[in-house]
Amino acid sequence: MNASNLIQQIADTVGVHRSTVLRILRGDLEYRRPSYVQRAERVRELAARYGYRPNTAARAVAEQRFRAVAFLNHRDRxxxxxxxxxxxxxxxxxxxxxxxxxxxxxxxxxxxxPGYAPKVLRECCVDGLLVNVNALPNPRLYDLLDRPDTPSLWLNIRAGRNCICPDDRAAARSLTEALIARGHQRIGYLGFGTVRHYSKAERPAGYRDAMEAAGLEPCAITGPPGSIAGGGRALLASAMTTLATGPGPAVWIGYSTFECIQVLHLAQAQGLRLGEDLLLASFVDKPGGGNRMLCAEAVAPSYDLGRTGVDALVRRIAGELEQPEIALPWTITTDIEPHPNWA
Amino acid sequence: MNASNLIQQIADTVGVHRSTVLRILRGDLEYRRPSYVQRAERVRELAARYGYRPNTAARAVAEQRFRAVAFLNHRDRxxxxxxxxxxxxxxxxxxxxxxxxxxxxxxxxxxxxPGYAPKVLRECCVDGLLVNVNALPNPRLYDLLDRPDTPSLWLNIRAGRNCICPDDRAAARSLTEALIARGHQRIGYLGFGTVRHYSKAERPAGYRDAMEAAGLEPCAITGPPGSIAGGGRALLASAMTTLATGPGPAVWIGYSTFECIQVLHLAQAQGLRLGEDLLLASFVDKPGGGNRMLCAEAVAPSYDLGRTGVDALVRRIAGELEQPEIALPWTITTDIEPHPNWA
DNA sequence: CTGAAAGCGCTTACAG
DNA sequence: CTGAAAGCGCTTACAG
Incomplete structure (x- = not known):
């Protein structure tokens, strides 16, 4: 039994036209007269009993819009x-x-x-694109960003418009400020970020902001991916030795927990112990994401990124041509109890 | 410019009927006579220039199938x-x-x-359901598993049919055998698994299989989620003391790295050191997933699970009513270099 | 191989 | 409020 026959059957039983059945089931009319209300009730009841389900594809064809969105990720994770x-x-x-x-x-x-986005729109049956490609600054990519005929919204890039991004600079600043507020003064930053992403520059910048505002000497070590194996390692070692001198533990803020583990390696060689001589802080995706080796963490606003991104995309689909860039705040957590095995 | 006008325009330019344009672009005909080949080429060229894209929804309505699949996850992650x-x-x-x-x-x-699956099929415009709900053994759930009108394939459950599942029992057995082959004899198993999933029973069973086949004494501690805080902790502590006696390190296989961390806690209290007195092994999602505290790991066949699941679902959609359960092998890795911080 | 027609299941004006 | 018609963009027989 196909859907058309189902609708016809309901129409015959109730004694109305097919289009009336569809109209009732669509539910966009308000019925006043009791007889109409009853009839509509009857139709809905029969539809439920027969297990009728509207065909969204047919609706899309008629309405000339799909009521769906594509979530676009890069093949290379x-x-x-x-x-x-x-x-x-x-x-x-x-x-x-x-x-x-x-x-x-x-x-x-x-x-x-340039033909790719329209292709996705029609062939995937969607009205807009939520693009989650964040580390590939192909200049031609930005054509797509602005095309009014293919509404797109980008996640996790800084493009000035039609994008939502975690505010890494503010997060780094807040995280550093929180550490300073807890009495720490010897705070270093280490970033060997392997990805081409705005965070690579913003995190050390935010760190410097906070250090300079507090009148403290910044000590930031940043470099290309491979540099940990080369001179970067010696650089970090000497910075760690310098920072270790003073009352209480020094704190190292890592771009990610990867960098924190590098610090731990060297700490072991230098006889520095986590918790006593050294504390670690970093940026994480989920609370507790640092395996409890961290005393403080900045938690990415990933959930908000998704929600806000969809909302902005919906506005673009509805006709608002350009959306302003929105930078989302991170959550800063301090005084995390270290894991017993690290303490 | 809508799509119908585009097709009409191409048809007018080339001097053929709309339906011929659609037919050529669909590409299901083989042209022999050169004049036809040229004409077809002309049509394709114009379509490309105008940026024509077929409307998949319209095709779905005409074909009465959607050429898509829904991936169904539980709201509660x-x-x-x-x-x-x-x-x-x-x-x-x-x-x-x-x-x-x-x-x-x-x-x-x-x-x-019972009305949910049909609803998803029609309203999501899909031909089948790939169901990734693995820890909720609602008995009524199995109605859906067998319904021939709504092709579904389940991931990561043991249902005997229409499902694909990692073979946890075989994995536990292989992992244990690998440890035995490397000369270990004092091997314990710890499982406080918090999920209702077949793995909770299969992993200790596979462990016992291997131990008994090798003539070794199994030492498996399993219990309800909360038991680590209660008597389970004392039980584990005494088992660890017992297993610690002998030449070389004892090995503990954890249901997950969660259990391994429990073992580490107690090891610290007992003065046992990882690498020397104690080794850990576990089941992980990705290679290296145990943060390098493990000396051996069983890596879940997640990628294969997805591929095999889709293939079986496609067969069901094509008309094969019931698919046999497929149990997928895990990858066993041994001799993992421990992380410097653990060593 | 092509054209003309009918059909897929819906929505949207438009008379009544 | 309803019915009859036209339309959305495709596919699939069916004559020619």
């Missing part, structure tokens, strides 16, 4: 950071807006191709 | 284990089959409702 809170935020916002979610992947060449 | 290799496997297999992917969520009541 390292260019699309996808923590589960991000997916949750996207899904919650889409549910609230009554929109469906399609999962797609793309490559570098796809993004550079 | 703890009931749907979703590591990224699983998503990758699903997407690779769907790409190969030319199918789209929709992401959906469900609750307990949804699964118990």
């Amino acid at each position: 390292q260019f699309s950071h996808l923590p589960s809170p991000l997916i949750d935020g996207v899904q919650d916002a889409l549910d609230a807006a009554g929109l469906g979610l399609l999962l797609t992947r793309c490559s570098d060449t796809d993004l550079a191709d | 703890q009931f749907s284990h979703l590591p990224s290799p699983l998503i990758d496997g699903v997407q690779d297999a769907l790409d190969a089959a030319g199918l789209g992917l929709l992401l959906t969520r469900c609750s307990d009541t949804d699964l118990a409702d």
Whole structure:
């Protein structure tokens, strides 16, 4: 039994036209007269009994819009950071807006191709693109960002418009300030970030902001990915020795827990002990993400990123041409109890 | 400019009927006569220039099938284990089959409702359901498993049919055998698994298989989630003391790294040191997932789970009514270099 | 191989 | 408020 026959059957039973049945089930009319109300009730009841379900694709064809959105990630996972809170935020916002979610992947060449986005829109049956490609600054990518015929919203990049991004600079500043407020003065920053992402520059910048505002000497070690194995290691070792001199523990802020582990390696060689001589802080995706080796962490606003991104995309789909960049605040947590094995 | 006008325009330019343009672009005909080949080429060229894109929704309505699949996860994340290799496997297999992917969520009541699956099928415009709800053994759930009108394939449950599951028993056995082969004899198992999942029983069972086959005394501590705080802790402590007596390190296999950390806590209290007195092994989602505190790990076949699941679902959609359960092998890795901080 | 027609399941004006 | 019609953009027989 196909859907058309089902509708016809309901129409015949109740004694109305097919289009009336569809209209009632669509539910966009308010009935006043009791006889109409009863009839509508009858139709709904029959539809439920027969297990009728509207065909969203047919509706999309008729309405000429799809009521769905594509979530676009890079084929190479390292260019699309996808923590589960991000997916949750996207899904919650889409549910609230009554929109469906399609999962797609793309490559570098796809993004550079001006025909790619329209292709995704029609072939995936979606009205807009939520693009989660954050570490690939292909200049031609920005054509897509501005095209009014293919509404897109970008996550986790700084583009000035049509994007949502965690405010890494403010987060680094707040994290550093929180450490200073707890009495720490010898605070270092280490960033060997392997990704091409604005955070690589913003985190040390925010750190410097806070140190300079407090009249403290910044000590930031940053470098290309491979540098930990080369001179960077010696540089870090000597900075650690310098910072270790003084009352109480020194604090190292890592770009990620990867850097924190590098610090731990060297600490061991230098006879410095975590908790007593040394504390670690970093940026994490989820609370407790640092395996409890951290005394303080900045937790990324991934859930909000998803929600806010969908909301802005919905506005673009609705016709607002350009959306302003929104920078989202991180959550700073201090005084984390260290894991017994690290203490 | 809408799509119909575009097709009409191409048809007018080339001097053929609309339906011929659609037919050429669909590409299901082989042209022999050169004049036809040239004309077809002309049509494709114009379509590309105008940026024509087929409307998949319209095709779905005409074909009465959607060429897409829904990936169904539980609203409560703890009931749907979703590591990224699983998503990758699903997407690779769907790409190969030319199918789209929709992401959906469900609750307990949804699964118990016999009308839910048909609803998802039609309203999400998909031909089948890939269900990733693995820790909720609602008996009514199995109605959905068998319904021939709503093709579904379940991931990570043991249902005997229409499901794909990692073979936890075999993995536990292989992991234990590998440890025995490396000369270990004093091997314990600890499982405080907090989830209702077949692995909770299969992992200790596989461990016992291997121990008994080697003529060794099994020492398995399993219990309800909370038991670590109660008597379970004392039980584990005494078992660890017993196992510690002998040449070389004892090995503890944890249900997950959570259990391994419990062992480490107690080890510290007992003055046992990781690497010398004690080694750890466990089950992980990704290679190196145990933060390098493990000397051996069983890596879950998540990618294969996604691929195999999609393949089986595609067969169900194509008409094969019931698919046999497939149990997938894990990857066993031994002789992992311990992390310097643990060593 | 092409054209003309009917159909997929819906929505949206438009008379009544 | 309803019915009849036209339309959304495709596919699939069916004559020619």
